[in-house]
Amino acid sequence: MTSAPMRILSGLQPSGRLHIGNYFGMMESALKLQHEGDAYYFIADYHSLTSVHDGRLLRDHVRNLAIDFLACGLDPSRCVFFRQSDIPEHTELAWILSTVTPMGLLERCHSYKDKVARGIHASHGLFAYPVLMAADILIYDSDIVPVGRDQKQHVEVTRDIAIKMNEAFGEGLLKLPQPRIREETAVVPGLDGQKMSKSYDNTIQLFEELPALKKKIMSIKTDSTPVEEPKPVEDSSILALYKLVAAPADYQAMVDDFQRGGIGYGEFKKRLLQATTDYFAPFREKRAEITANPKFVDQVLAEGAEKARAVARKTLARVRDAVGLG
Numbered sequence: 001m002t003s004a005p006m007r008i009l010s011g012l013q014p015s016g017r018l019h020i021g022n023y024f025g026m027m028e029s030a031l032k033l034q035h036e037g038d039a040y041y042f043i044a045d046y047h048s049l050t051s052v053h054d055g056r057l058l059r060d061h062v063r064n065l066a067i068d069f070l071a072c073g074l075d076p077s078r079c080v081f082f083r084q085s086d087i088p089e090h091t092e093l094a095w096i097l098s099t100v101t102p103m104g105l106l107e108r109c110h111s112y113k114d115k116v117a118r119g120i121h122a123s124h125g126l127f128a129y130p131v132l133m134a135a136d137i138l139i140y141d142s143d144i145v146p147v148g149r150d151q152k153q154h155v156e157v158t159r160d161i162a163i164k165m166n167e168a169f170g171e172g173l174l175k176l177p178q179p180r181i182r183e184e185t186a187v188v189p190g191l192d193g194q195k196m197s198k199s200y201d202n203t204i205q206l207f208e209e210l211p212a213l214k215k216k217i218m219s220i221k222t223d224s225t226p227v228e229e230p231k232p233v234e235d236s237s238i239l240a241l242y243k244l245v246a247a248p249a250d251y252q253a254m255v256d257d258f259q260r261g262g263i264g265y266g267e268f269k270k271r272l273l274q275a276t277t278d279y280f281a282p283f284r285e286k287r288a289e290i291t292a293n294p295k296f297v298d299q300v301l302a303e304g305a306e307k308a309r310a311v312a313r314k315t316l317a318r319v320r321d322a323v324g325l326g
Contacts, residue, residue: 004038005037005038006036006037006038006143006144007037007038007040007140007141007142007143007144008030008033008034008036008037008038008039008040008142008143008144008145008146009039009040009041009042009136009137009140009142009144009145009177010026010030010033010039010040010041010042010145010146010147011041011042011043011044011047011084011136012026012027012041012043012044012065012069013044013045013047013048014043014044014045014048014052014058014061014062014064014065015048015051015052015061015198016061016198017061017064017205017206017207018064018065018068018205018206018207019196019198019203019204019205019206020188020196020203020204020205020206020241020244020276021188021190021195021196021197021203022206023072023206024188024244025148025187025188025196026146026147026148027069027072028072029146029180030146031072031073031074033144033146033180034074034075034078034079035078037143037144039078039079039080040079040080040082040140040142040308040311041069041074041079041080041081041082042081042082042083042084042087042136042308043062043065043066043069043082043083043084044084044136045058045062045083045084045085046084046085046090046091046132047084047129047132047133048061049125050120050123050125050126050129051120062083063297066081066297066300066301067287067290067291067297068206068207068287069081070286070290070297070300071207071283071284071286071287071290072206072283072286073283076300076303076304080304080307080308081300081301081304082301082304082305082307082308083301083305084136086301086305086308086309087139087305087308087309087312089139089309089312089313089315089316090132090135090136090139090312091132091135092316093135093138093139093312093315093316093319094128094131094132094134094135096319096320096323096325097131097134097135097138097161097165098128098131100161100164100165100168101131101134101161101164102164105130105157105160105161106127106128106130106131106157109129109130109153109154109157110153111129111130111150111151111153111154112126112127112129115199118199130154130157130158131161133154133157133158134154134157134158134161134162137155137158137177138158138161138162138174138175138177138315139311139312139315139316140308140311140312140315141174141175141311141315142175142177143175143177143178144177144178144179144180145158145177145178145179145180146179146180146181147179147180147181148181148187149181149187150187150195151179152179152181155177155178155179156179158177159176159177162174162175162176162177163176165319169319169322169323170322173318173319173322174319188240188241188244189237189240189241190202190203190204190237191203191204191216191219191220191221191237192221193221193235193237204216204217204241204276206280206283207280207283207284207287210277213273213276213277214273217269217272217273217276218266218269218273220237220238220241220269220272221237222236222237222238222265225265227261227262227263227264228261228262229261230258230259230260230261231258231259231261231265231268232258233255233258233259236258238254238265238268238269238272239251239254239255239258241272241276242254242268242271242272242275244279245272245275245276245278245279245280246271246275246279250271250275254268254271
């Protein structure tokens with residue numbers, strides 16, 4: 001008997017233009033996984049409602065995210081790509097899961113605390129975010145969830161909720177997923193040295209126009225080490241970003257130059273600018289092609305929604321039967 005292929009599930013919020021932290025922290029690993037198993041990738045627009053309260057803006061974000069994902073190498077023939085809101089089964093399952101989810105489990109989630117501390121409105125949706133995320137994962141019987149290190153807790157919460165459901169309504173009702181984390185790129189530094197995040201306003205957009213890209217890279221925060229002195233390698237944002245976009249030999253050459261001294265940070269930033277431009281050039285070309293053919297994006301999302309909903313309906317029917325609905 002042939003075993004079922006590994007089911008991979010990943011989503012990204014359309015809360016603004018993508019940045020290179022999104023790409024190296026999530027997208028790159030997710031795109032590689034589309035060649036390893038049965039991959040499901042979704043645009044998490046339900047989740048974005050916790051922070052985006054402008055309908056036209058949200059639709060623009062969704063459109064741009066879809067184009068960006070396709071431009072970066074998502075292959076609709078190898079995966080299922082869809083809008084979360086095209087699958088209403090997500091929200092029904094989220095309600096069912098919420099009836100067995102302990103309040104204490106949600107109160108311990110650091111993401112909620114972090115967002116409230118940064119000034120995001122403390123809504124029920126923000127608090128219950130992990131339950132909807134659990135529904136996103138569990139409704140497709142996902143085996144693997146590629147996430148950044150800061151999202152690992154949400155997969156652990158998903159497992160806890162699935163265990164609660166299985167204990168209440170029958171062992172094996174819901175599959176327990178596993179997180180997969182790329183430790184070496186899980187945290188991408190921003191312009192100020194903190195984690196790259198729209199919340200910190202320290203990002204480099206994935207498809208930044210060249211003048212803006214140059215301005216941002218040249219503004220990366222550095223110390224005051226004189227030109228002639230060796231530069232500290234540890235915790236260098238320039239080196240960390242360069243490692244992502246440069247060939248290994250070029251990266252090692254920059255490390256050597258840091259340690260040798262005699263070169264200023266401005267020169268290192270110019271190298272980073274060139275390497276970043278070269279790395280994303282093919283993606284830029286692909287994005288231009290896709291943007292010129294809007295019907296292609298509509299077709300990809302419609303076909304993806306049809307495939308995803310067929311799977312989601314089966315899972316929800318199984319859960320509804322187990323809990324006594326219908």
